[in-house]
Amino acid sequence: MKNIGRDMNHYLDQNHRREKYADIISRVKNDPDVRRFLYTNRNELEPDAFSKGIAKLYEFFNEKEKIAKHEDNFAPGYFPRLIVNNHLIDVSYEPQPAKVAADAAAAKAALVDAAHMPKDFRNARLDNLDTAGREDALGAAMKFVNAYVANPKEYHQGFYLTGDYGIGKTYLLGAMANELAGYQIPTLILHVPTFSVEMRDAINSNTVLKRIRQVEGVPVLVFDDIGGETASPWFRDDVLGVILQYRMQERLPTFFSSNVTMQNLQENMSIGRDGQDDSLKSNRxxxxxxxxxxxxxxRGKDRREEIARRSTE
Structure with a gap:
């Protein structure tokens, strides 16, 4: 923190304005908040606390005025408050309501790790979803949130959402993640096609195992668009298989979204290197x-088409 008293004396000495010192003291002393503080704490303050604490009082007065005028101040987002410190006057800074709200929102958003997801996904809410065709999925999401919050140490099975492209599978899972964030429960949402590319790149930097460790133990994990990645026996066995095995052993909630059914996903994963039959590994x-x-x-309407239509109206 800069020395307000030293800056003030430098200002007065260098600019020959010491004659205004008395006016500044008078304005500070007659400030309603200063007067209230001095009166309320008169029995706790030393007799000469005012003269010893003039720099602190000026700091409080000056910063308060800057905030009132919407000028740049010493601690943006914080409001000065006079306090008693060892029987002398001091200043502390408390976050303004807007700062508290912004920090809370940022902390909540940080609980949902959702890289490569659409922007509207971050504002998804379960109570804002169009239920037509999504009744079962919405009910399952609400049931999971309530059960997990009530008993986080018990195993709660996730779900695999399947359906046409654009009908809101990812949006629903994002809404569930945002709901969990309200209870301080973190969720990681992986876009599987992107994740598979990142893992192949990780081979060059020898960070594959490190990345797997970062993913496998998160409290709630979502595999978004599984089956949409380029077929790769290596990714299937050495990445996806390892993560799924860990989460199965540890009984960690895991969710999936896909444009293909479980049966079709199994068939797609059964194709091995050079077209060989990998049904055994796929079954595993x-x-x-x-x-x-x-x-x-x-089921339901294509949300993207609906959003595009509304934007043109």
Whole structure:
């Protein structure tokens, strides 16, 4: 914190304005907040606390005026408050309501790690969803949130949302994640096609295992658009399989969204290198997915088309 008293004396000495010192003292002393503080704490302050604390009183007065005039101040987002410190006058800074609200919103948003997700996803709410065709999925999401919040140490099975492109599967899962964030429960949402590319890049930097460790143990994990990634036996077995195995063993809530059914996903994953049949490995992956999640079909209108239509009206 800069020395307000030293700056004030420098200002007075260098600019030959010491004659205004008395006026400044008078304005500070007659400030309603200063008067109230001095009267309220008169029995706690030393007899010469005013003269010893003039720099602090000026700091309080000056910063308060800047805030009132919407000027740049010493601690943006914070309001000065006079306090008694060892029987002398001091200044502390408390966050303004807008600052408190902004910090709370930022902390809540940080609980949902959702890179590569649409912007409207971050404002998704379960109570704002169009329920037509989504009744089962919405009911499952609400039931999960209530059950997990009530008993976070118990195992709660996730769900696998399947349905056409654009009908709101990811949006619903994002709404659920935002709801959980309100209870300080973090969620990681992975866009699987993007994640698979990132993991292949991680081979060059030798950080594959590190990235897997970062993902596998998060409290709530969502695999978004699984089945949309380029077929890769390595990603299936050494990345996805490892993460799913860990979460199955640790009984960690895991969710999926996909444009294909579980049956179709199993068939797609059964294609190995050079077209060989990898049904055994595919079955192993799907056994983990089915343990972690139950399949729910989502219907409804294409949300993207609806949003585009509204934007042109």
């Amino acid at each position: 992956i799907m056994a983990r997915i089915k343990f972690l999640a139950r399949e729910i079909e989502v």
